[in-house]
Amino acid sequence: MSNNQQHLVNKVQAGDEYAFKKLFFYYYEILCNYAIKFTESEYLAEEIVQEVFANIWEKRCDWHPDNVKAWLFTTTHNKALDHVRHRQVREKNSSYVQSIYDSQEYESPEQSLQTKYFQEAAQQAIADLPPRCRDTYILHRQEGFSYSEIANIMGVSLKTVETQISRALKLLREQLKDYLPLLSLFMLLFL
Numbered sequence: 001m002s003n004n005q006q007h008l009v010n011k012v013q014a015g016d017e018y019a020f021k022k023l024f025f026y027y028y029e030i031l032c033n034y035a036i037k038f039t040e041s042e043y044l045a046e047e048i049v050q051e052v053f054a055n056i057w058e059k060r061c062d063w064h065p066d067n068v069k070a071w072l073f074t075t076t077h078n079k080a081l082d083h084v085r086h087r088q089v090r091e092k093n094s095s096y097v098q099s100i101y102d103s104q105e106y107e108s109p110e111q112s113l114q115t116k117y118f119q120e121a122a123q124q125a126i127a128d129l130p131p132r133c134r135d136t137y138i139l140h141r142q143e144g145f146s147y148s149e150i151a152n153i154m155g156v157s158l159k160t161v162e163t164q165i166s167r168a169l170k171l172l173r174e175q176l177k178d179y180l181p182l183l184s185l186f187m188l189l190f191l
Contacts, residue, residue, distance in 0.1 A: 033045075054152060
């Protein structure tokens with residue numbers, strides 16, 4: 001690592017916001033363009049790069065890269081791939097559930113109508129969750145983020161994320177109790 005890079009890392013580790021901003025603005029656009037190659041989404045690429053830099057700032061005292069550029073690209077690459085994997089899992093689960101709903105083998109017209117009502121009730125129940133609870137639930141259950149990723153994104157503790165998810169599940173079970181048989185399938189697939 002060059003002396004300039006080492007000096008910049010030392011300043012960031014010491015809490016120098018100017019040095020951190022300098023590092024951020026130097027690499028931000030380059031890393032976003034790199035992340036877009038994996039995510040195919042400008043918004044998601046920006047989120048990933050911002051998360052990388054937020055983690056640096058939060059853990060700056062423990063941040064000791066041998067090569068700043070290589071570390072930033074490797075970390076961005078890994079986070080982008082994590083998001084791609086999460087997206088693939090969501091799509092796979094969505095396709096599976098859709099195939100169950102579309103299959104006439106498994107549902108009579110009455111069951112199909114019940115399923116439709118349940119889907120609408122579930123969507124409404126999620127929409128009715130308290131805002132922070134709803135956001136946490138959606139990030140985890142629908143977007144596929146881990147608890148620690150959600151904590152970083154929302155700027156809260158891991159315990160807060162756990163509490164919000166637990167609260168969301170409790171409220172959803174209460175609101176959807178009339179759909180108990182379908183709720184079991186929904187919980188198995190999505191909760």
